[in-house]
Amino acid sequence: MIGSDAGRQAAARPVTWMLGLAFLVLLDAAVTRTRVLWGPTAFEHTGDIRQMTMAQTYIAARAAYAPSARAAESVVLLGNSRIWLGARPADLDAALARRVAGVPPVENIGIFGAGAGDLEMLSRHLVRRRARVVVVTVGTDDLVEAPGLRLAGIPEELLRIGTEPSPAVREELAGRLDRWGRTVWPLWRFRELTRAVLADRLRPDPTARPFPDKVTDTRMLFEIMHGAAAGRVEAAYQRWRREPSLARFLEYLAEPGPAYLDTIARRNAGARAPAPGAPGARAFERLLARLAEAGWRTVVVVMPENPVLAEDTDHRWHDPARAEAAFALIAAAAARHDVPLVDARRWLGAEAFLDFDHPLPGLGGFHEPLAEEVARVYGS
């Protein structure tokens, strides 16, 4: 029929194109408003570090566009890998249940590598739903840009919408057109996530496994992170635990390879203290303003810092002055928006950390004092 005279005539008629547009709208809704896009996937549990940011961005988008039935009573955790690892939902759920009855499962939508610009962009989507409490977790280096530190990366690119550009990116014409397209056309907005999800539905990754609810010891965690190298990493970790010094900690961190310490050294050498009005500060400010405008009950948690860094007297791995300047900026922004601020920087001992930045999932105990703070806000 397509090759027939009738088909050729149909191709030239405006009604064909109008009907095609109508079909596209229906197709768009059938994908972006249903379980086709938002149903469970293997993709979201990928163990491939290169895919994790995209998978976690997908989970965060699902929290905005396909929220649970009890979303309005829920606790949402925003941040990056510090909170993703540091407050696993099963641990925090149990700690919260001892303090407040009937809280639905915590939604930890931390995204690896997310900076202030990524969170600001994510908030443009999240405010379409409700939540009882949103916890904005932030490290003192999340407002600065340096080698290995981005204010806005993959989450911002995948979730870019709105009438204004992100304060954290310098947007060219192509970026602006993309943002407008994503704003008005859901299938364009979710095209990368849709492709990943459809590919997963056709051929699920057989190696994908959900991160365990309970991490019972460091060996278990190292097996997930380092595979065959887990034994020697565990041995180096135990050497550090027997002899808790910065030197032993560095040996442990270098055991899987030089990438982590190289990144931290470059980041520390390249980062400058954030200034008021700088892109990171403006993105954080916009994030808090948007959550306040949407009527979300928000608390800002400044994440724990590893006390082993006190031995870093030549400031190779961290810069206390930069951290203090960032903290002052975060505190001032929270005060301006009347958001409670929790300073968790000194909450944990060095044994509670996986590395310089990340509390050990479960084992670090970060979920307990965090649950205390969340319960305080939840019940108020």
Added chain:
Amino acid sequence: MDPEGLAGPAAIVLRAALYALAVAAIVIWGTGETHVFIYQGF
């Protein structure tokens, strides 16, 4: 009923459906590339 009249609407609907599918496929598979995270200590 005129046979051409039957063929006309059917052709329009089929063409329109193909156009919609083609656009969706191009958007999803043509521009929906995977964003790869380069590990830099999270």
